[in-house]
Amino acid sequence: xxxxxxxxxxxxxxxxxxxxxxxxxxxxxxxxxxxxxxxxxxxxxxxxxxxxxxxxxxxxxxxxxxxxxxxxxxxxxxxxxxxxxxxxxxxxxxxxxxxxxxxxxxxxxxxxxxxxxxxxxxxxxxxxxxxxxxxxxxxxxxxxxxxxxxxxxxxxxxxxxxxxxxxxxxxxxxxxxxxxxxxxxxxxxxxxxxxxxxxxxxxxxxxxxxxxxxxxxxxxxxxxxxxxxxxxxxxxxxxxxxxxxxxxxxxxxx
Amino acid sequence: xxxxxxxxxxxxxxxxxxxxxxxxxxxxxxxxxxxxxxxxxxxxxxxxxxxxxxxxxxxxxxxxxxxxxxxxxxxxxxxxxxxxxxxxxxxxxxxxxxxxxxxxxxxxxxxxxxxxxxxxxxxxxxxxxxxxx
Numbered sequence: 001x002x003x004x005x006x007x008x009x010x011x012x013x014x015x016x017x018x019x020x021x022x023x024x025x026x027x028x029x030x031x032x033x034x035x036x037x038x039x040x041x042x043x044x045x046x047x048x049x050x051x052x053x054x055x056x057x058x059x060x061x062x063x064x065x066x067x068x069x070x071x072x073x074x075x076x077x078x079x080x081x082x083x084x085x086x087x088x089x090x091x092x093x094x095x096x097x098x099x100x101x102x103x104x105x106x107x108x109x110x111x112x113x114x115x116x117x118x119x120x121x122x123x124x125x126x127x128x129x130x131x132x133x134x135x136x137x138x139x140x141x142x143x144x145x146x147x148x149x150x151x152x153x154x155x156x157x158x159x160x161x162x163x164x165x166x167x168x169x170x171x172x173x174x175x176x177x178x179x180x181x182x183x184x185x186x187x188x189x190x191x192x193x194x195x196x197x198x199x200x201x202x203x204x205x206x207x208x209x210x211x212x213x214x215x216x217x218x219x220x221x222x223x224x225x226x227x228x229x230x231x232x233x234x235x236x237x238x239x240x241x242x243x244x245x246x247x248x249x250x251x252x253x254x
Numbered sequence: 255x256x257x258x259x260x261x262x263x264x265x266x267x268x269x270x271x272x273x274x275x276x277x278x279x280x281x282x283x284x285x286x287x288x289x290x291x292x293x294x295x296x297x298x299x300x301x302x303x304x305x306x307x308x309x310x311x312x313x314x315x316x317x318x319x320x321x322x323x324x325x326x327x328x329x330x331x332x333x334x335x336x337x338x339x340x341x342x343x344x345x346x347x348x349x350x351x352x353x354x355x356x357x358x359x360x361x362x363x364x365x366x367x368x369x370x371x372x373x374x375x376x377x378x379x380x381x382x383x384x385x386x387x
Contacts, residue, residue, distance in 0.1 A: 051331070051333025051334065052333070055363075120364030120365065125332060
């Protein structure tokens with residue numbers, strides 16, 4: 001498939017934006033972890049996400065997207081990142097409950113891509129993501145013991161946001177335009193089921209209850225297909241300046 | 255062992271203990287100029303590890319047509335912080351070779367780089383430098 005259909009380009013753009021902001025958040029929190037291992041893990045994950053963005057952005061460029069636009073030369077409201085990454089207000093447990101669902105959702109969307117000439121690249125990304133997701137799950141399990149109320153409250157916000165990033169439950173094999181175009185090998189509905197089942201199993205038997213999570217989100221009538229979210233919102237102007245390196249440019253030696 | 259490819263214009267290519275089978279197959283098909291380019295690349299060190307880019311099996315192929323060189327390569331780590339440095343080293347190293355007009359780098363992920371691409375001799379060099387695999 002040399003020329004991707006428009007919904008597939010938007011699908012990949014949302015993955016790239018999520019990875020770009022994930023890399024940014026990991027970097028921002030890489031010195032804030034409760035242990036040196038957490039900090040090293042965060043720095044490593046940041047580096048890998050930015051590496052993934054570098055490769056995926058070149059594929060989007062081949063589909064007509066401008067590389068500088070992809071890397072941040074645009075308004076904040078043009079980013080299609082998972083909404084749970086827009087801002088992280090809280091401490092380390094909130095950060096974990098925000099980044100983990102976004103990272104897992106982004107991987108599930110990538111893993112569903114069926115385009116043959118992307119498979120080697122996706123395999124390589126999967127090698128990195130295996131460690132991200134294992135680390136997140138292990139950390140969420142320990143935090144479910146030490147900070148269950150914070151984790152539960154955060155997940156009630158972030159899991160529906162991650163589900164909105166994946167897409168509406170009504171996008172099944174008949175109606176999901178990315179699946180019906182042949183770009184993916186499973187529908188949004190199937191990806192959602194795997195995502196929900198994973199977190200249901202992960203927290204089963206812990207002090208964290210997911211009874212308050214809206215697993216039906218998003219409302220398909222208000223869902224923004226391009227930004228893969230509902231209700232607007234965006235990263236901040238400060239985030240944008242950091243992504244663009246605006247302040248760093250002040251130190252450039254000409 | 256040396257294999258002559260005089261009839262096809264390909265270079266004499268020694269089988270090197272530090273080249274993986276995958277790399278050896280690619281180098282065997284090289285022309286004389288391409289073989290020279292492989293040798294230049296074999297002098298460029300990996301920035302993190304005391305072996306060359308060729309020994310690291312990061313260089314998948316080198317082709318030259320009318321002075322236009324294309325280096326097909328991959329990376330062990332997709333988030334390699336030295337990504338740009340390595341590409342600069344390759345371009346600056348090859349551009350000065352007689353017969354080279356321009357150098358393109360094509361980063362590929364098929365086959366996916368794995369540690370299995372490292373020969374036992376390269377592994378030994380790395381172990382001697384304190385790097386475990």
